Amino acid sequence: MSSPAGTLEATRETGQGPSGGGRWSYFFERDRVLGPLMLSPAILYLVLVVGYPLLLAFFYAFSDVTVGSNKFDFVGLKTFKAAISDPTFKTALAHSFEITVISQVLVVVLCTILAFVLAADFHGKWFLRFLVLLPWTTPVALGAIIWLWMVDSIFTPFDWFAAKLGVIPDGGHLVLLGHAGTAMGTVIAVQTWRMLPLATVIVLAGLSSIPRDVEEQAQVDGAGFWRRLFSIQLPLLAPVILVAILFGVVFTFTDMAVIFILTGGGPGTATQVLPSWAFYKGINGGNLSVGAADALFMFPVLLGLSAVVLKLAHRIGGE
């Protein structure tokens, strides 16, 4: 990165202006010193609270460490074998994918529609925005508790609706979280519900950056609403939607709070996911090494995501 610093520093050296400074501050002014100086605190912090524990996680997964003991014995791939051989592991892995993929497809479709709605003028828009933001401003654990009360108790309004519609007899119960299919459906609904606001905000940001004249020109040229949507707006929005998906996948795939509160992984193991399984094994079961090994299986997916980030890199690089 070439910099005109030379001439500027020469100006500064003549001593005019408010900055004093001798040799020492001149040293700090150089890009090669100033850059690393400004970057290193953040990098150091991240190495300490993310890099080091990540290494430890690998270390645990290859050892037989438990919550109670302090000794590490390397056991190679034994822990991984133990983790994989547990039938719940495969189920949990499959559920993680199922929940993430379905909820993110729903989020992408819904947030795009919602962003177009919120970009238009209408009465009560302020109130709609408020309602849309609520799931995001509720801590996920509390949001899950609201859903628990809404779907799981025998006092749920859905029983009442269903009885009115004649789906179940009067006084009957749906027990949505008691059946594998509906429990899964509920978890997917909660994940969609809570990720929709952020995705919408991101797409709205993208929408507001599309130059208005592009669209107006298309309108003048006679392109109808759908034509403008599919050949102009959606292609321009694609990179932004990618950002929204990236956030959505990270939040959904790695979340255990919704499962922990809503279903506990049940009924049976019908909604167990990788993060909650790692938690139950590692913390509740006291088996740090198996828990870490379970959690590490999230890594390939996250590496795949990094590829998406790399695709976005030309944007990060500012071209």
Added chain:
Amino acid sequence: MAGRDVKTVRGRVGLYVTAFGFAVFCGFPFLWAGFTMFRQDSDLYSTQHNPFEYSKPATLEHVTSLFTDTPYLRFILNSVVIGLVVVAITLVLALPAAYALARLSGRWGVPLAIGIFAVYLVPPTLLFLPLSRIVVLLGLQDSIWSLILVYPGFTIPLSVWLLVGFFRSVPRDVEEQAQVDGYSKVGALVRTVLPLIVPGIFTVVVFTFTLTMQDFIYALAFISSSSQMTVSVGVPTNLIRGDVLYWQSLMASAMIVAIPVALIYNLFLNRFIQGFTLGAVKG
């Protein structure tokens, strides 16, 4: 952001119907929570009547018991303190890092920027096991400081990523002019660039604060005494006792947190969207 006009009748009807659909999807759980929080027990535990009517007079009993019988205020206070300190740590570390990545670091800039953002992809669910050991080693277990220590691990990467876009949007000439006027590089940064990226700083503050409120797993793994708990973990552990769930108070606890934050967000949403536009979209 100026809204778009929808002029045709069919378009407007479609608009309102869709808007109503989203309002129900996003808002219904809160409507239900709102109905629940003021109910008397005998009214709550009855399947006999329409769930959207009160068969007994409404009561504030369960809302006030939240404040008198549980350390709810303490949880809120802890969450706010953690949020504010983490915001401060994040800004102090992320602002210079983002500036350096945007302006100074030459050919290392892009790989480093990608590397820092990739850190965000390492999930808490992977880190909480080793981190819970580290927290014990540092003597921070069962203290809000353990959370203050680890939360910047996910707020810094996001903030750097957003802020790089903002720094790029400030023309270099602005700084160079200030340097010609005699300011040092750092002086020029503080006096001319920072004021120009206030919307970016604002976006980062709001986003960071919300992210710290969302965490569940670290707080669950590190904290065990009520006095140190955040809202996320304190509410479920104190209001769910075995099979007994204090539903009205649980609903109230969620509403009391969610509504004010959503109102504030809504007030500044346009600015937040602009922030994301610069930070995440245009970069």
